[in-house]
Amino acid sequence: MTTESTTLVKPAVKPNNPNFSSGPCSKRPGYDLAKLDTATLGRSHRGALGKHALELCCTETARLLSLPAGYRVGVVPASDTGAVEMALWSLLGSRPVDVLAWESFGQTWVSDIKKQLRLDSVNEFIADYGKLPDLAKVNFEHDVVFTWNGTTSGVKLPNGDWISDDRSGLTICDATSAVFAMDMPWEKLDVVTYSWQKVLGGEGAHGMLILSPRAVERLENYTPPWPMPKIFRLTSGGKLNEGIFKGSTINTPSMLCVADYLDALQWADSIGGVPALIARSEANLAAIRQFVETTPWIHFLAQEPGEISNTSVCLCLDATEQQVNELVRLLEAEGVAYDIASYRDAPCGIRIWCGATVQVADIEKLLPWLEWGYQEVTA
Structure with missing residues (x-):
């Protein structure tokens, strides 16, 4: 007592x-809504000013993250969830899939791959909250889907040593609460997704999609058998829609959110x-x-x-x-x-x-x- x-x-x-x-x-720290550069508000995101701001979201992200040459960065709809779904629907189906889950969002990707895409060759590696699955059992001849940091379990991958350098499948990583906060082995990651509202404290509704050259090659050489909603389409005529990665978004973004993200990137750059x-x-x-x-x-x-x-x-x-x-x-x-x-x-x-x-x-x-x-x- x-x-x-x-x-x-x-x-x-x-x-x-x-x-x-x-x-x-x-x-x-020090955030002030009144100090955002709001010149793009009320202007078309397709115009020169808006497109430049969106392109800066891509190029400044790539610069600050020190992405390898050839990696593309794009702004996509529907936050990290939308970015992950775009990757799953656009890239999976040509190989068996190994999917890892140790918290809520990883379980969501398991469910979507099995119940929505209805893929036949899916291997699940599941761990209880607080633990990681056995990473040594992953087959990198398959496509591999995983979170980097379990946002709902507080469990992160300690490193990327478990990922094969000579993999033949793609690695698809939901890293929404890891990018800008953890050391990411970019050369081992073919698709990385995150959202502005996590580590940099940005606003919601927009996702970021990072593609390696290997992911681009898959997109240009494989067509999924299912219908592809417009909001997920990353290719046109069998080629990558490069515009998505140069400021031409699939749908209309919030230019206020864009200004907010650029402010966060500038702050990150200013502190080191x-x-x-x-x-x-x-x-x-x-x-x-x-x-x-x-x-x-x-x-x-x-x-x-x-x-x-x-x-x-x-x-x-x-x-x-x-x-x-x-x-x-x-x-x-x-x-x-x-x-x-x-x-x-x-x-x-x-x-x-x-x-x-x-x-x-x-x-x-x-x-x-x-x-x-x-x-x-x-x-």
């Missing part, structure tokens, strides 16, 4: 920014690019890791230290589901932490976004509130 001598005093200092949502994620973004995210995780190591009632959902996500940090508490929900509501009511409940399909717990737009000082200010709140709901 909690006694007066062990009762924690309610913390006096709150995070300056209480936004710890895992998507849409916190805006960058991808290495600086990764360092900021790792520092946030380090603060939580130290708290977990010294706090007996809280644990990482990820089972292996090297697989703990440094963006979507998922935590389990020694508490009932009702108590966890009370803690989440309490911290929100106090204006300390918004949107930290675990994903609806994930084990009960909390999820704290630790991407680069979150300040480590705010993580450090949050932790005493977690301690106090836990005591309040479990007393």
Whole structure:
């Protein structure tokens, strides 16, 4: 039983920014909507000004990520989900498929490949929340579909060493909460997707599709047997629609969201690019890791230290589901932490976004509130 001598005093200092949502994620430090370059608003995205802004989304992304020569970057509809679906519908079917899943979104790709595309030769590699599947069993003569970071499980791939350099199949990677936050082995990845609203704190509804030359070759030499909705079409007359990767989007984008993404890219560049973004995210995780190591009632959902996500940090508490929900509501009511409940399909717990737009000082200010709140709901 909690006694007066062990009762924690309610913390006096709150995070300056209480936004710890895992998507849409916190805006960058110093963000000011009024300072966006809004010259494209009210203008056609097909005109020179709009097309230039969209092309910058592609070229600046490629530059900051240091993509290998020949890799294409395009802006596509429907967020990361749309980008993944475009890849699955456009590329799969010519080879058997190995699909990996260890959290909710990976399970979605398993379902879509089997139930929507109805492919016959599909091998599933499934792991429970907190773990990775056996990567050594993957066959790289097949096409391989996987997430890089489990946004809903807090488990990431530690590296790309398990991916064969001489693969004959394609690697299709949903990396929405990993790009700009984790070291990506681009030469091993043929298709990579992500969305603006994750690591860079951009706005939603738009996806990014990165294709290797091997993926382009597949697109130009293989036609799927099923009808292809216009919103998924990456080729025309048997050739890649290069315009998609030069600022000519398939459908009308939000030019305000485009301006917001360019602002995020400029901020990333100004602080030192991808290495600086990764360092900021790792520092946030380090603060939580130290708290977990010294706090007996809280644990990482990820089972292996090297697989703990440094963006979507998922935590389990020694508490009932009702108590966890009370803690989440309490911290929100106090204006300390918004949107930290675990994903609806994930084990009960909390999820704290630790991407680069979150300040480590705010993580450090949050932790005493977690301690106090836990005591309040479990007393």
